[in-house]
Amino acid sequence: MQRLIIALTSGLIFGAGLVISEMANPVKVQNFLDPFGHWDPSLAFVMGGAVMVTLGTSRFIMKRKTPIFADQFYISLKTSIDRRLIIGASLFGIGWGLSGYCPGPGIINAVINPIEALVFLPALVIGGWIGQRYSARGNSIQH
Amino acid sequence: MLETFPSQALFGGILIGFSAVLLLAFNGRTAGISGILYNLLYNPLSGTERNWRLCFMAGLVGGAYFMLPVEFELRQGYSPVLLIASGLAVGIGTRIGNGCTSGHGVCGIGMLSVRSIAATVAFMISGILTVTILRNFIG
Numbered sequence: 195m196q197r198l199i200i201a202l203t204s205g206l207i208f209g210a211g212l213v214i215s216e217m218a219n220p221v222k223v224q225n226f227l228d229p230f231g232h233w234d235p236s237l238a239f240v241m242g243g244a245v246m247v248t249l250g251t252s253r254f255i256m257k258r259k260t261p262i263f264a265d266q267f268y269i270s271l272k273t274s275i276d277r278r279l280i281i282g283a284s285l286f287g288i289g290w291g292l293s294g295y296c297p298g299p300g301i302i303n304a305v306i307n308p309i310e311a312l313v314f315l316p317a318l319v320i321g322g323w324i325g326q327r328y329s330a331r332g333n334s335i336q337h
Numbered sequence: 338m339l340e341t342f343p344s345q346a347l348f349g350g351i352l353i354g355f356s357a358v359l360l361l362a363f364n365g366r367t368a369g370i371s372g373i374l375y376n377l378l379y380n381p382l383s384g385t386e387r388n389w390r391l392c393f394m395a396g397l398v399g400g401a402y403f404m405l406p407v408e409f410e411l412r413q414g415y416s417p418v419l420l421i422a423s424g425l426a427v428g429i430g431t432r433i434g435n436g437c438t439s440g441h442g443v444c445g446i447g448m449l450s451v452r453s454i455a456a457t458v459a460f461m462i463s464g465i466l467t468v469t470i471l472r473n474f475i476g
Contacts, residue, residue: 207353241438269448286460287462
């Protein structure tokens with residue numbers, strides 16, 4: 195129960211942050227990704243502000259043996275930079291640029307701009323399914 | 338260029354960082370939106386494993402809804418083809434690359450994960466290239 199309340203609260207703050215920061219405004223995001231044209235650098239402060247907080251606290255949190263309400267940290271321990279990571283991230287960047295939506299803003303768009311969400315979200319869901327199938331196949335080849 | 342200091346962007350960013358820290362410190366989880374979404378959709382989960390993700394998603398949409406008085410001009414008439422191509426690329430890319438702006442860009446960099454730093458550099462570069470090409474040669 196405690197963990198569910200934390201998850202709900204974390205989600206609420208995250209969603210509010212996306213709207214307040216205007217990260218949820220796809221035109222602003224595309225302007226941020228346009229340094230050779232209509233550059234709007236303000237969104238750098240969104241990631242800057244967020245990273246400032248996580249960078250300042252994560253190492254202290256990870257010094258704990260366990261999280262406050264759970265019995266272990268569920269954190270990726272992978273350290274290798276492989277081809278799949280770079281291809282996946284690059285493909286994600288292409289998608290991000292094409293519309294100005296990354297997953298968070300794409301999802302909350304259901305209550306902001308439902309007309310675009312109606313087109314974008316099904317594609318996001320199907321894309322994830324395709325990516326999942328590809329990843330699963332790749333894994334079985336690797337092992 | 339910037340005319341005024343982007344305090345809204347900074348404040349919103351700090352909220353996002355705080356949300357991630359809360360989830361990590363109390364639940365030991367990464368606030369990576371793509372990971373949470375696709376685990377819900379495509380991995381057979383039950384009990385708390387499923388429910389915390391549902392709670393996070395409900396909160397995400399609810400939090401945005403409460404803030405809607407902060408309005409910006411809605412985009413209208415954007416190409417559906419671009420929206421579909423974008424959704425597919427974001428979906429496939431975040432699954433293959435194990436994360437998006439939140440998981441790699443906010444949480445991963447906060448942990449000084451080399452994978453996340455590399456992923457963030459990669460999606461920033463490809464995002465900039467995409468918008469530059471889209472606006473100068475297509476749009």
